Structure formats: structure tokens, C-alpha cells
Amino acid sequence: MFSVLSPARFKVLLAGLVVALVLGGVALFGAQRTVSAAVPDEASADAGFSRDMQVHHTQAVEMSMIAWDRSDDLDVKTIAYDMATAQQAQIGHMSTWLENWDLGQSSSLEPMAWMNGDMETDEDPSMTPDSGHGDGVDGHEGMSDTTDSATGAATGAAAGAGMPGLASEEDLARLRTLTGVEGDRLFLTLMIAHHRGGVMMAQAALGEASNDTVKDFAQKQVIAQQADIEAMEEMLTARQ
Incomplete structure (x- = not known):
């Protein structure tokens, strides 16, 4: 006998399918060396x-x-498992691109230095994280908080300073301590903000990058992460 999927379960599985399709496309491109005439250089957006x-x-x-x-x-x-496996695989693809371009995995350049201008997204209000869920997640305005407003102490990972959507070390520490619906709500709240930041970065890459593989990946990331965001927003609402 077949069980009937709940709307929430269907949404989660659909989001996972979108990510799987995107990942398949990325793997196809990532397995090939870049054939563009111009290989991205050290300071490139790519x-x-x-x-x-x-x-x-x-x-x-x-x-x-x-x-x-x-x-x-x-x-x-x-949805947590799907995102972990998909994004870990994508890390491998991006590492391979840099190897193919004969570039290092790290750089002396500041994080996000490849972006021209700011990261405002006036066209799409969904890019502004919703802080009205009552989970005590403050200060997430789509950007990583690297200093505490009261103490001035560093709170974010130095490698991610200035990246949109990153959770603070305090948020991560709290996530590790929570279980049950309270933990689920915090995870969903943090990950929605995190995905919105990822979408902002991918949208910037669409405008700044020159390599077709990078631009194709960025476009697919926008589609996949927006699907995840929609699923997680419905899940969060259902768990209030």
C-alpha cells in the first residue's frame, strides 16, 4: 500500500529533486577542463x-x-541531509575549477573582493531575511556579523568576513545545544538566511563572472536554493 505524502513532505522531496538535478548539471561541467579562451586569473570574479x-x-x-x-x-x-550532501559535492567541483585554472584554493585578497558595488537586492524582497520568527536570531540582515555590536569582539569565522548570510559563532554554538522543535526552528531560520546570502552571491557571479561553467553553476544555484528557501519557509511556519 502506498502512503500519501503530506504537502510539507512533498515540498521537501521536490526541493531535494531540484538540488539533485542541479548537482547533476554541475558535475557534468565540473568533470571537464575549462575550454574558454580566457582562463580566470587570481583577481577574477570567477x-x-x-x-x-x-x-x-x-x-x-x-x-x-x-x-x-x-x-x-x-x-x-x-532537507538537512540533502543540503549537506549536495553542497559538499559542489565544494569539490569548485575546488577542481581552481585546480584546472592553476590557481590556489586560498588567496591574499579579502573575502568578497571580487564583487563590484554593494549587495543590495531592491528588486527581490525575499532576499531580506525574516527576523520575525522569535528564535532569538538577531543581527542577520543578509550579511555575516563578524563583530558584536556591544563588545566589538569577533563573532564570525575570519575566512567568511563580509559574506552574506553566514551564521555567527554564537548562533552555531546555540544550534549545537538545542533539540526538538526549538532546534528545528533555529536551524531553519539560520539556513533560510544562509541560502538567501548564497543566492545574493550567485546573482553577483552571474553579473561579474566570465567563465561559462561558473555562470551556469551560479544560475543553477539560484534556482536550487530558492526552491530550498520556499520549502524551509513553509516548514518554519508549520513549526511555530
Whole structure:
């Protein structure tokens, strides 16, 4: 006998399917050497995006594995596992691009130096994280908080300074301590903000990068992460 999927479960599985399709496309491109006449250089948006998005993805994998380990909610565990596996694989693809371009995995350039202008997204109000869920997640205005407003102490990972959507070290520490619906809500809140930041970076890469592989990946990331955001917003609403 077939069980009937709940709307929430269907949304989670659909988001996972979108990510899987995107990942398949990225793997196809990532397995090939760049054939563009101009190979990205050290200061290019292509290289900067590839490095910074690996850092951004690394935190998403960390948060997802925390949620997968601590949650008892099947939908939360499913979407966390899907995001962790997909983004870990994408880290490998971006690392391979840099190797193919004969560039290092790290750079002396400041994080996000590849972006021209600011990261305002007036056209799409969904890029502004919703702070009205009552989970005590303050200061997430789509940008990583690297200093505490009261003490001036560093709170974010130095490698991710200035990246949009990163959770603070305090948020990560709190996520590791919570279980049940409270932990699920915090994970979803942090990951929605994190994904919105990832979408902002991908949209910037679409305008700044020159390599077709990078631009194709960025476009697919926008589609996949927006699908995840929609699923997580519905999940968060259902868990209030």
C-alpha cells in the first residue's frame, strides 16, 4: 500500500529533486577542463566566487549535519541531509575549477573582493531575511556579523568576513545545544538566511563572472536554493 505524502513532505522531496538535478548539471561541467579562451586569473570574479562559495557552503554543511544529528523531525532531517550532501559535492567541483585554472584554493585578497558595488537586492524582497520568527536570531540582515555590536569582539569565522548570510559563532554554538522543535526552528531560520546570502552571491557571479561553467553553476544555484528557501519557509511556519 502506498502512503500519501503530506504537502510539507512533498515540498521537501521536490526541493531535494531540484538540488539533485542541479548537482547533476554541475558535475557534468565540473568533470571537464575549462575550454574558454580566457582562463580566470587570481583577481577574477570567477576565482573569488569559487573560493568564497566554498567557505559559504562549508558552513551550510556544518549546520545541516548538526540538524541531521540532533533533530527527530523527518522533514528537517531529510532537507538537512540533502543540503549537506549536495553542497559538499559542489565544494569539490569548485575546488577542481581552481585546480584546472592553476590557481590556489586560498588567496591574499579579502573575502568578497571580487564583487563590484554593494549587495543590495531592491528588486527581490525575499532576499531580506525574516527576523520575525522569535528564535532569538538577531543581527542577520543578509550579511555575516563578524563583530558584536556591544563588545566589538569577533563573532564570525575570519575566512567568511563580509559574506552574506553566514551564521555567527554564537548562533552555531546555540544550534549545537538545542533539540526538538526549538532546534528545528533555529536551524531553519539560520539556513533560510544562509541560502538567501548564497543566492545574493550567485546573482553577483552571474553579473561579474566570465567563465561559462561558473555562470551556469551560479544560475543553477539560484534556482536550487530558492526552491530550498520556499520549502524551509513553509516548514518554519508549520513549526511555530
